[in-house]
Amino acid sequence: KLWNNYQWSRKYKLPPGPKGVPYFGNMFQMPPFHQGPWAKEMAEKYGEMFTIKVADNTWVFLNSSRTVNALLEKRSAIYSSRPRFPYTSTLMSGGCRMVVQPYGPQWRSIRKIMHSILNIKNAATFAPFQDLESRHLVWDYLCKPEEWFRANQRFANSVIMSVVFAKRAESSDENIEKLFDTSREFIAALQPGANLVDTFYILDRLPKPLQWWRVRGNRAFQKVLKVYTTEVNDLKRRMTENKCPPCFATHFLSAPETAKLGETQTLFALGSLMEAGSDTSRMTLSQIIAAAAKDPRWVKKAQDELDAICGYAVRLPDFSDRHDLPYMSAVTKEGFRWRPFAEIGVPHMLIKDDEFEGYRFPKDTVFTWNSWAIALDEREHKDALRFWPERWLDPEIEGFGRRVCTGYHVGDTNVWIAAARLLYCFNFAENPEHKIDTMNLNVGEHRFAPFEVNITVRSERHKELIERIGKPAVGVKY
Numbered sequence: 001k002l003w004n005n006y007q008w009s010r011k012y013k014l015p016p017g018p019k020g021v022p023y024f025g026n027m028f029q030m031p032p033f034h035q036g037p038w039a040k041e042m043a044e045k046y047g048e049m050f051t052i053k054v055a056d057n058t059w060v061f062l063n064s065s066r067t068v069n070a071l072l073e074k075r076s077a078i079y080s081s082r083p084r085f086p087y088t089s090t091l092m093s094g095g096c097r098m099v100v101q102p103y104g105p106q107w108r109s110i111r112k113i114m115h116s117i118l119n120i121k122n123a124a125t126f127a128p129f130q131d132l133e134s135r136h137l138v139w140d141y142l143c144k145p146e147e148w149f150r151a152n153q154r155f156a157n158s159v160i161m162s163v164v165f166a167k168r169a170e171s172s173d174e175n176i177e178k179l180f181d182t183s184r185e186f187i188a189a190l191q192p193g194a195n196l197v198d199t200f201y202i203l204d205r206l207p208k209p210l211q212w213w214r215v216r217g218n219r220a221f222q223k224v225l226k227v228y229t230t231e232v233n234d235l236k237r238r239m240t241e242n243k244c245p246p247c248f249a250t251h252f253l254s255a256p257e258t259a260k261l262g263e264t265q266t267l268f269a270l271g272s273l274m275e276a277g278s279d280t281s282r283m284t285l286s287q288i289i290a291a292a293a294k295d296p297r298w299v300k301k302a303q304d305e306l307d308a309i310c311g312y313a314v315r316l317p318d319f320s321d322r323h324d325l326p327y328m329s330a331v332t333k334e335g336f337r338w339r340p341f342a343e344i345g346v347p348h349m350l351i352k353d354d355e356f357e358g359y360r361f362p363k364d365t366v367f368t369w370n371s372w373a374i375a376l377d378e379r380e381h382k383d384a385l386r387f388w389p390e391r392w393l394d395p396e397i398e399g400f401g402r403r404v405c406t407g408y409h410v411g412d413t414n415v416w417i418a419a420a421r422l423l424y425c426f427n428f429a430e431n432p433e434h435k436i437d438t439m440n441l442n443v444g445e446h447r448f449a450p451f452e453v454n455i456t457v458r459s460e461r462h463k464e465l466i467e468r469i470g471k472p473a474v475g476v477k478y
C-alpha cells in the first residue's frame with residue numbers, strides 16, 4: 001500500500017486543499033446543502049483550484065472562469081463524463097436521467113434528441129407558447145400576487161408542456177405537483193454525501209438484501225416513472241381521441257429510432273425535458289423578483305427602457321422588441337449570475353489522465369466549476385453582490401457566461417419575456433418587517449413562497465391592459 005501511494009504521488013499531483021479524515025475525506029466539512037458559501041471560503045484560501053476528497057472520489061474545484069474555460073470548455077472531450085452514482089443515477093433514475101449519465105453512446109443519443117428540440121433554431125416553436133403563458137403570468141400576478149411563486153412555476157412548466165406534450169399546465173394539476181416533488185428529491189439526492197453508496201463504492205458490492213437504501217431508491221424510481229408514464233398515457237389518450245395537435249412527443253414516440261431506446265429511456269427523455277425545463281426558469285425568475293424588491297435602482301432603469309419602447313401601459317413588450325431592449329437582456333444575464341442556484345456547479349468527470357499547469361490529474365478525478373465563488377468574486381465581477389445589469393452592457397467589462405446547458409436558449413427566452421412583462425406591469429417591494437436574505441433565497445422550494453415580497457400593479461392603466469391582454473390567455477385551449 002505504501003509502495004502504491006509512493007508510485008501514485010510520483011505520477012500525479014493535485015492542487016492543495018483542506019486536510020480530511022481517513023475514509024471519509026472532507027465529506028463532513030462540506031455542508032449537506034447550500035454549499036456555495038463554504039466553497040467560496042475554500043477558494044479564497046487556496047486560490048484558483050482546490051482539491052477535496054469525498055470518500056472514494058477526488059474533487060477538484062475550479063474557482064475562476066479562466067480555469068473553467070481552460071479545462072471544462074477547451075478540453076471538454078475528456079472532461080465531460082459524470083461520476084458514478086449507484087443510488088441517484090442507477091437505482092433512482094434507472095440509469096436513464098441524462099444529466100447524470102456518463103459520457104458515452106447512450107448519453108450522446110439522448111443529448112442529440114434534446115438538442116433537436118431545444119436548440120436556438122427552434123426559438124420560433126417556443127415563442128408563441130412563451131407569449132401566451134407570460135400573458136397568463138401577468139394575469140396571475142394581478143389576481144393573486146401572494147401566489148407569485150406558483151405563477152412562475154405554472155408559467156415555466158406550461159411552456160415546456162405545450163411544446164413537448166401539446167398541453168397547457170393548470171396550477172391544480174396533481175401530476176405536475178408530483179413532478180416538482182420528484183425533481184426536488186432528485187436534487188436532494190445529488191448533494192455530495194447525501195447517499196453513502198454514491199461515494200463509498202464498496203457498499204455497492206454488498207449483497208443486494210443488505211443494501212439498506214435499495215427499497216428507498218426503488219420507491220423513488222417507481223414514483224418518478226409513474227409521473228412520466230401518467231403524462232405519456234394522457235398524451236396517448238388524447239391522440240386516440242384526436243384531441244392532440246402534433247407536438248414533440250407525438251413525433252418522438254412515432255420515430256423509428258425511438259423504439260431502440262427502450263421504454264424506460266423513452267419515458268425519461270420526455271420526463272427530463274419536463275424536469276429540466278420547469279425548475280430552472282422558475283428559479284431564475286424568483287431570483288430576479290428578489291433582486292427587484294431589494295434594489296429599485298435597476299428596476300427604474302428597466303421600466304424606463306420598457307416604457308420608452310412600449311409606451312406607458314400601451315402594450316406588453318414582445319420578442320420583436322428584444323433588439324430595442326438591451327437593458328432587459330442584461331437583466332436576464334444578471335439573473336443567471338447573481339446568486340447561481342447550481343452553487344457548486346454540476347460534477348464533470350475526467351476520463352483520462354491529464355496535465356495542466358504543473359498539475360497531473362488522474363483519470364476519474366471529478367471537476368466542478370465553483371459557480372457561487374466565481375459569481376461573487378470581485379476579480380471576476382465588480383461589485384459582485386449587487387444586482388447590476390449594466391455590467392453586461394459593455395462586453396469589455398464582462399466576457400464570461402457560457403454554460404454547457406442544452407436548454408440554455410429556452411431558459412434565456414423564458415426568463416426574458418416573463419421578466420420584461422412582469423417589470424413592465426408591476427412594482428416589487430420588500431416587507432420591512434421580513435427582509436429578503438439574498439444569500440439564502442431558497443428558490444428551489446415549490447410548496448410555499450421562498451421569501452416575502454409585496455407586488456403591486458404599476459397603475460390603473462396597467463391593470464386595464466392586463467385585463468385586456470392577459471386575462472384572455474387563461475382560457476386558451478389546444
Ligand code: HEM
Pocket residue numbers: 098099100111114118160272273276277278280281284336342345346347403404405406407408410411412415
Ligand atoms: C433557465 C435557466 C437554466 C439554467 C441556469 C440551467 C443550468 C444548467 C446547468 C448549470 C447545467 C449543467 C451543465 C454541466 O454539467 O456543465 C444544465 C444542464 C442541463 N440543462 Fe439546463 N439550465 C437552464 C434551463 C434549462 C432548460 C429550459 C432545459 C430544458 C428544457 C434544460 C435542460 C438541461 C439538460 C437536459 C441538461 C443536462 C446536460 C447534460 O448532462 O449533458 N436547462 N443546465
